[in-house]
Amino acid sequence: MIYIYNDYGGTHTTSLAAAYHLNKLPVNRKLTKEEILNTDYFNKLQTSDMGKLIFHGLDEDGNAVYTIGRGASKVVVPALRNLAAIFQERYQSNETIVFSNTSPTVPFVMSIGGLLSRRLKMDFIGVPLLVLGAKQCCKSVIQLVNHTKKTEKYKPGSIIVLDNKQIPLSHVEPDKN
Numbered sequence: 001m002i003y004i005y006n007d008y009g010g011t012h013t014t015s016l017a018a019a020y021h022l023n024k025l026p027v028n029r030k031l032t033k034e035e036i037l038n039t040d041y042f043n044k045l046q047t048s049d050m051g052k053l054i055f056h057g058l059d060e061d062g063n064a065v066y067t068i069g070r071g072a073s074k075v076v077v078p079a080l081r082n083l084a085a086i087f088q089e090r091y092q093s094n095e096t097i098v099f100s101n102t103s104p105t106v107p108f109v110m111s112i113g114g115l116l117s118r119r120l121k122m123d124f125i126g127v128p129l130l131v132l133g134a135k136q137c138c139k140s141v142i143q144l145v146n147h148t149k150k151t152e153k154y155k156p157g158s159i160i161v162l163d164n165k166q167i168p169l170s171h172v173e174p175d176k177n
Contacts, residue, residue, distance in 0.1 A: 001061075001063040001064075001095065001096045001097070001098065001151075001152060002063065002064045002066065002095060002096070002097045002098070003021060003059075003063060003064070003065045003066065003098050003100065003148060003149075004053065004066045004067070004068060004080070004097065004098065004099050004100070005017040005018055005021075005065070005066070005067045005068075005100050005102050005148075006067065006068045006069070006070050006076070006077060006099060006100070006101055006102065007069065007070070007101060007102045007103045007106065008069060008070065008071060008072070008103065008106075009045065009050070009069045009071075009114055009118060010041075010045055010049065010050065010052075010054070010067050010068050010069020010070070011041055011042065011043055011044060011045035011049075011069060011114075011118065012042060012043065012106070012110055012114055012130060012133070012134070013102040013103070013105050013106050013110070013137060013141055014067035014068070014069070014102050015039050015040060015041045015042040015056075015067060016036075016039060016042065016102075016134060016137075016138065016141045017067070017100070017102050017105075017141050017144060017145050017148075018040070018041075018056035018057075018065050018066075018067050019039045019040060019056070020141060020142055020145045021056075021059055021065050021145050021148070021149070022056060022057045022058075022059055022065055023059075023060065024039070024040070025039065027142050030135055030138060031134060031135060031138050033131050036130075036131050036134045036135070037127070037131065040056060041054060041056075041067065042130075042134075043114075043117055043118070043127065043130055045069060045118075046118070047071075047118070047119070049069060050068075050069040050070065050071040051068065051069070051070070051071070051073075051076060052068065052069075053066045053067075053068050054066060054067050054068065061152075068080075077099050077101075077161060080099065081097075081099065081159050081161055084097045084159050085159055088157055088159070093157065094156040094157040095156075095157065096151070096152075096154055096155075096156055096157060096158045096159075096160070097158075097159050097160070098148060098151045098160045098162065099159075099160065099161045099162065100144065100147075100148040100162045100164060101161075101162060101163050101164050101165075102141065102144060102164070103164075104140075104144070104163075104164045104165050104167075104169055105137045105140040105141050105144055105164075105169055106133070106137065107133045107136045107137050108133075109129050109132050109133040109136065110129070110130055110132075110133025110134065110136070110137065111133075112126075112129055113125075113126045113127065113128070113129030113130035113131075113132070113133055114126065114130060116129065117129075117130060140169035143167070143168075143169050144164055144167065144169060147162070147164065147167050148162060148164075
């Protein structure tokens with residue numbers, strides 16, 4: 001299987017989802033500021049990185065985990081889905097591909113933090129908001145990853161697009177510290 005987590009920028013909730021998927025982050029507690037900021041690619045990608053598939057690693061079952069920032073485009077995932085179908089047919093591949101949208105997990109404070117940090121280069125305001133947002137959404141990102149991993153039950157060679165708008169996601173309260 002190939003998992004591709006996607007959202008607008010591809011550098012915040014997608015990075016957290018990939019790290020949770022690959023068991024690089026603890027799931028039994030809230031993340032620390034250091035854990036968040038040290039997550040691979042978290043708040044490190046630029047606008048020019050949108051549309052690039054970024055490999056994060058292989059999970060415990062040998063499945064590849066990628067992320068992609070799709071920007072404001074509504075055609076990136078459908079285009080990738082179509083391309084995957086062409087490759088599967090052309091090369092007789094039975095590889096299941098799962099596109100999982102992490103956008104439903106993004107809290108408002110993370111959106112503002114991302115705008116300030118990535119677009120306006122105001123890290124002194126944006127990064128603390130991103131950390132706060134990551135702490136708020138970590139539980140819902142874990143739920144999304146668990147939901148995404150359950151797609152293994154699909155027929156080999158399937159191409160699955162999860163918008164994740166229908167799954168119940170719970171945001172946790174931010175730390176008072």
